Structures are given as structure tokens and as C-alpha cells.
Amino acid sequence: MQRSAGLYGSLIVDVADGEKEPFHYDGELNLLLSDWWHQNVHEQEIGLSSNPMRWIGEPQSILMNGKGQYNCSLAGHLSKKTSLCKLRADAQCAPPILHVLPNKTYRLRLASTTSLASLNLAIGHHKMVLVEADGNYVQPVTLDDIDIYSGESYSVLITTNQNPSMNYWVSLGVRGRHPATPPGLTILNYHPNTARPPSSPLPIHAAWDDYPHSKAIANKILALQGSPKPPTRYDRRIYLLNTQNKINGFTKWSINNVSLALPSTPYLGSIKFGLKGAFDHQSPPENFSSEYDVMKPPSNPNSTVSSGVYKLEFGKTIDVILQNANALNANVSEIHPWHLHGHDFWVLGYGEGKFSEEKHSKNLNLKNPPLRNTVVIFPYGWTAIRFVTDNPGVWAFHCHIEPHLHMGMGVIFAESVERIKNIPQAAIGCGMTAKMVMNNSHT
């Protein structure tokens, strides 16, 4: 859970020399989004791993560029629940300020490293034109507000064409979980105004459980014309059922009834050097019972722990159907942003209830699905993705919510590892392979 403790940053990849972006902007702004707890991550981990489990609860603050407010809000005068923060520029709670000139277009880069929170960003009086998602261009689409799930990144264009004698709020609210945290706020400061808090009302976010609103945004994100298209057929389709479970009284998350426990020896070295006992050699199931009722708590909540991997052959088209379900408590199903290492994948579609081969397969979007590395599953829904195994390695595919991964919500793809010639020493520095590094360095 290092990310929850603050180990994160943004990496901006420019277009290659001589290449042009398919949109124009005059300036660039960045907002790195996160959430923050007062309890340290070690205590959080102990709570999550205890029986009974102690949940981390909602964050104390929502952060933008590492800054947030606590016990007060920049917009305190607009809400009866919080007091007004004193806006001293040197105060720890001083808000981030985005300085803009009137009548310009800015590219606003957004990325979420949240530990838990799904977010919605809105800018008072300004629309956003979405142009890029997870490093891939999308069909430009105008939005009033945008959802950002943990692990995702976006670029939106904003045009500073509003009354230049005013400043505006950039507000970041929580989605999908009953919020107990005031929105994170940033000031959009039109030059040459002083950077005081805007007197205009805060932008309004949709209700935290307005899933149709979130689904409408997700369905508007489509690949820009001319983007790489997915193969029209798949070689292998893996179904991953997400459930909350119990193992000897401990609360876990499982995929096809297997809760991931990462081994202490890195997979790459274990597989390459054929180490016995470094991880479970039985592969996890590729499917789940057709009888499973995704609308109800698991009828048998017990599950198993494993460090097994899905072995993927080189050059194949793999579909994954992520299937959400009811958690342990009745009438609860949560959002999970799934993130894949080593690949971008095409998002072929989202749907309600249980995925059905007959009903849903033919309606998947093969025409202009967006390429992403993170995709959400909505409560009680499914999400279909496709990727091609063209990048040998051992890749985690997991819920980007830190406590959920800690509780086992992930799988491992071991992709044509035999094609990897040399493993960097840094990748085999611990567990059983650490000895091999030492031996190597002595010879």
C-alpha cells in the first residue's frame, strides 16, 4: 500500500519528435488527484488483515497536487456543514491554483492515484472537451463533468471564455461510495485577478450513487478515428467473477473464488529459472458456475487463497469478461477500477447483470473501442476487454483500489515468459531469487 502512503507522481510522455497531436492548445495544466487518511498505512494494513476486518473507511481529505483541506473547506461560506479555511498562501491547506489567461485553450491533464475514491471533476461555468484517455487519443467529446477512477488518466481541453473578472472553482467529489469527505477544491484563477476563492457557487456533482450518470460518461469514451482496431475474433475468453468472501473468518476479495496472495519471490525469476515452491503451480479457474447469482451475497462465502497464474501464449487475442457481483452484505455491489500492467486493452463494452454469450457477445464494440489500461466495472455489471499477447512478461491485472488488492482482488498473467532472454538483476532482488543474484555477483 505504498501509494496510499504518498509514493506516487505523474509521468508525462510527450509526442515523438516530428509528430503532432490531433488537437491544439495554448498552455498546459496538471492535476494529480488522490485521497488521504490520517491513519498510517501500516495500521490500515493490520486492520484489513485482522479478524474481524477493520475497514479503512472514507478518506479524511481529497487531494489535488498533494493538497487538501481538513475540518474546513475553501467553500465553507457556501456550506452549512464546514467552516471557511483561512486562505494563507503558506498554510498547508492553501489550495492549488491554476493560473490562466482569458480566451485561451488549456490542456488539463488529470490522473488519479487514489487509494479508494472514485472521483468526479467539474469546473464552474466551464465545459471540458475530452481528447485523451490513458495515453490514447479519443473522439473529442464535450462534458460538463468527468469521472476519474483510480489508475486512470485523461486530458481535457478547457477554454477560458468566461467572465474574466472572476475566478472559478475546480471541484472534485466522491462517486460510488457514500461520501464522508468534502470535495477537493482548486481555484481557476483568471489573470490578473488575485487568487481569492471564487464567490460563484460550487459546481454540482451528480449524487454519489447516480450510476446512470457515470455509465453515460463511460459510454461516451470512444477511440479517435484512425486508432488501432481490435482483432475481430478472440482465441481465448477468460471470465473473472469478482466476489467478496471469507477465509477462516478473514474478509477477502476473490476472483473465481480464488483470492490472490502475492508470493515473496518475484514471478519472473521463479518461472524463468523453474523454481519449485515459489508459487502455486495450479492455474486459477477461467470461469465460474453458470448458476452463480450475481445479484445476491455469495451463498457459500468461503473461498481459497492462491498465488497461481494464468499462462498466456504469445500472439493470441485474449478477451476478459470482468463480472461484478453482490458483496458480502445484501444490496451492496461496488465500483472496481481494473488495471492491467504491460498492455493497453480495448474496452469492448459494459453491461448490466450477468454477461451472456448469446445476448451480449454480438453487441460488443469492435468498431471504435477505446484503448485503455484501466477500466471500471459498475455495480452488478460486466465489462468486456480485449488485448493481444505481444509483450512477454508477468503482468498483474488487479483492482486499483489499494485495500482491495491487499485483500486479494487481482490475477497474474504469465505471458510467453520463455521469450524473455535476460531478466534484469533488479527484477530478481528478493525472495528465493535474491540468493541467485548474490551467487551471480560472486561469479
Ligand SMILES: O=C1O[C@H]([C@@H](O)CO)C(O)=C1O
Ligand atoms: O472491502 C471493503 O470492505 C468494506 C465493507 O464491504 C465491509 O466493511 C468496503 O466498503 C469495502 O470496499
